[in-house]
Amino acid sequence: MSLLDDVSIVVTPNGYKAGTLYGVLPTATESSELITCGDFACADPNAAWTRGTGTTISSGVANITIASSGSSPLSQTGGIFVSGKRFKVTFTISNYSSGSIAVSNISPTTYRSANGTYTLDGIGAGGDFLFFSSGFVGSVDNISVIEVTNSDMDVTRATAATRVDENGLVNYAQVVGSEVVINGDFDTDSNWAKGANTTISGGKLNSNSAGVYVIASQVPSPYIFQNKVYKYSVTYTITSGSVRLGDSNQVWAGSTQSTSGTYTNIVTSSSVANGQIYFTSPSSDFVGSIDNVSVKETDLNNVPRIDYTGGGCPHILAEPQRTNSLFQSNQFDTTWVLTNSSVVGNQSGIYNTTDAWKLVGNGSNNDRLNSNSLSSGAYTFSIYAKAGNSKFTAVVLGSAVVYYNLETGSVGSAANVTNSSIESVGNDWYRLTLSVASFTGSAQIYIANGVGNVNTSNGDFIYLQHAQAEVGSYATSIIPTSGSAVTRNKDVFTRDGIASLINSTEGVLFGEIAALSNTSTDRVMLSLSDGTTSNRVYIRYGNASNQIEARSTVGGANSGLTSFVVTDETDFIKVAYKWKLNDYALWINGVEVATVSSGVVNSANTLNKLSFDSGSGTRIAEGKIKQLMCFDEALSDEELSDLTGQANLSFNNLAEFYGYTIL
Numbered sequence: 001m002s003l004l005d006d007v008s009i010v011v012t013p014n015g016y017k018a019g020t021l022y023g024v025l026p027t028a029t030e031s032s033e034l035i036t037c038g039d040f041a042c043a044d045p046n047a048a049w050t051r052g053t054g055t056t057i058s059s060g061v062a063n064i065t066i067a068s069s070g071s072s073p074l075s076q077t078g079g080i081f082v083s084g085k086r087f088k089v090t091f092t093i094s095n096y097s098s099g100s101i102a103v104s105n106i107s108p109t110t111y112r113s114a115n116g117t118y119t120l121d122g123i124g125a126g127g128d129f130l131f132f133s134s135g136f137v138g139s140v141d142n143i144s145v146i147e148v149t150n151s152d153m154d155v156t157r158a159t160a161a162t163r164v165d166e167n168g169l170v171n172y173a174q175v176v177g178s179e180v181v182i183n184g185d186f187d188t189d190s191n192w193a194k195g196a197n198t199t200i201s202g203g204k205l206n207s208n209s210a211g212v213y214v215i216a217s218q219v220p221s222p223y224i225f226q227n228k229v230y231k232y233s234v235t236y237t238i239t240s241g242s243v244r245l246g247d248s249n250q251v252w253a254g255s256t257q258s259t260s261g262t263y264t265n266i267v268t269s270s271s272v273a274n275g276q277i278y279f280t281s282p283s284s285d286f287v288g289s290i291d292n293v294s295v296k297e298t299d300l301n302n303v304p305r306i307d308y309t310g311g312g313c314p315h316i317l318a319e320p321q322r323t324n325s326l327f328q329s330n331q332f333d334t335t336w337v338l339t340n341s342s343v344v345g346n347q348s349g350i351y352n353t354t355d356a357w358k359l360v361g362n363g364s365n366n367d368r369l370n371s372n373s374l375s376s377g378a379y380t381f382s383i384y385a386k387a388g389n390s391k392f393t394a395v396v397l398g399s400a401v402v403y404y405n406l407e408t409g410s411v412g413s414a415a416n417v418t419n420s421s422i423e424s425v426g427n428d429w430y431r432l433t434l435s436v437a438s439f440t441g442s443a444q445i446y447i448a449n450g451v452g453n454v455n456t457s458n459g460d461f462i463y464l465q466h467a468q469a470e471v472g473s474y475a476t477s478i479i480p481t482s483g484s485a486v487t488r489n490k491d492v493f494t495r496d497g498i499a500s501l502i503n504s505t506e507g508v509l510f511g512e513i514a515a516l517s518n519t520s521t522d523r524v525m526l527s528l529s530d531g532t533t534s535n536r537v538y539i540r541y542g543n544a545s546n547q548i549e550a551r552s553t554v555g556g557a558n559s560g561l562t563s564f565v566v567t568d569e570t571d572f573i574k575v576a577y578k579w580k581l582n583d584y585a586l587w588i589n590g591v592e593v594a595t596v597s598s599g600v601v602n603s604a605n606t607l608n609k610l611s612f613d614s615g616s617g618t619r620i621a622e623g624k625i626k627q628l629m630c631f632d633e634a635l636s637d638e639e640l641s642d643l644t645g646q647a648n649l650s651f652n653n654l655a656e657f658y659g660y661t662i663l
Contacts, residue, residue: 009501010627011610013626029149034078038143038144040062049062049074050075053066068133069133073131075129078129081105081124085123085147086122088146089119090142092118093140099136101134103130104131107123123497151498151610153304155304157492159301160300161488169351172266174300177296177298178297179296180221180222184294185292193216195212197210206289207286209281213284214280215290216290217276218277220277223275223276225269227268229297229299230267234291235263235290236257236263238258239287241287241288242256242257242286244257248272250270253482304491305317307477315624315626317477318490319477321487323471325377325379325470326467329480330357336372337442340362344360345357350465358461358462359445359461368447370444373441374440376439379436380433381468382433383432384429384430384466386429389459392449393406396445397434398436398440402420403452412450418435419434420432431475443469466478498609502610504605505580505602508578508630508643509550510627510628511629512572512626513539513572513573514573515570518545523620524613524621525621525625526610529609529616530615531615533615534555534556535553537607541569545565546565548563548588549562549563550577560584562585562586572624573588575588581601
């Protein structure tokens, strides 16, 4: 019998959308309809529903006309919203006039104040179905409540974040929508309003815009909506002058160019409603052609990061909140101060990108680049660098100095730092990092010709890309900035209302995990809980160096505490924790490393939440997760050995077993 026959929850780096990481197992199950006469078309809808003052039912809808603020205009009894369970609620608003309305006894509570069909996904708070009004005037119909059980995890970050994709490229985790540009490849002479001296022929938009500002425009389908995020791509062939792309009231970042090439960026549209697309020439002098125009609405916030750093199978990336305090992370000719040096852009960079920079010295010695001033903090500074005709660089933060050998990929010398490192990312590029306990001022990057040697000759150079200064003891993923500091929020993964998938009295929690850094701080990677720290089962990195801990908590008291010191917690391990009355065990990479033969367990149906944190939203995971499984019974030693063995149950096997395609 396969272990997979006994697993109740499986979460791996598979499909996702903004706000959701899909579980592999179980597939979604739904209850029968919990609402009676939700379409108001039964024989006696007035008997099925309790109506507040001013609510009437006629013609297949409930009409709410004089509901005062704080009243309940429509309800149905029966204890529908069982506390802790997950429900999907749908309803339709029509004939809307004023006020707002929400479904009570389900969390979160969201008020609606417009016509439309709405779907809620939330956790029951106990009690009946009822609408809660804030002076609502309108009609409701097609009310449905269904209990839903699945292992899809809710993902919350509320900011954009980068990851390494399956092609080895650093980009934003994103969900890209459909194309809004019509005839963006100019196959026909249509859909575009052309300016003077602009034609469409040969599959291109051709311009000789002497004295002409607007080259061409289009009313896309749908419109460019105000304050939405879009990903654009365009190819310019430029003979002379410059060209740019934007919506009705804004030039999009990175689109203004005077050099031929294909340009892509992610931008936020202007505040103009129903915007159009415009190509313009800022100096009314563009001569050339435009092709391959694409604009797609894009979700960036709350998109889970499926990260391929290091190649091979991907992992879920969960990082703490960090701020890049450098005003320009990769625009070294702006905000940065050049001393005895110059920079040249559009250089070949990491992962085959073309937005790296060449830092060139003039031979005056101390040839360097200075960042904006940083306020006081315990910083980790990082930057990608590659040798030019100079093989060394030095990074200086106050009294902290680190020399890096860009030829051998080694730290040449370090002084007054907490730690420093150099990591190869391929094609002779390295990520350089250094951490300091306290620093105020500007970060400095020097061209060097050896340890302690910042004497340069005119024309000595190195390559640089993606600088970052963040308060913390280790470097995290790239946080792009373009004019001010940018904060990337922490990644939060949770799934509530799944008591039916968890056996509180016995089971196994398994994960293939790695820490981001050996920080000797408490970070809970995987937990099953009741939403508090009083009742839970969890696996964490402990306060001691390289320590893995797992335990059960029952009524606030610890039970079955196990721990083990691994060689390096930043390396992936397969770890399983078994809990059962008077029978606890911790397995790592096929070996039982700790046992406890006495201890109590939680009562049945106590645990109803899966999360990558302590259970209550604290001590959130900082690490990488390749797979997670929950078993609803305590496995045998042989099964635990198979489960955690290095050669067994890889993500590839799981994907094949369940028929999923690896992203």
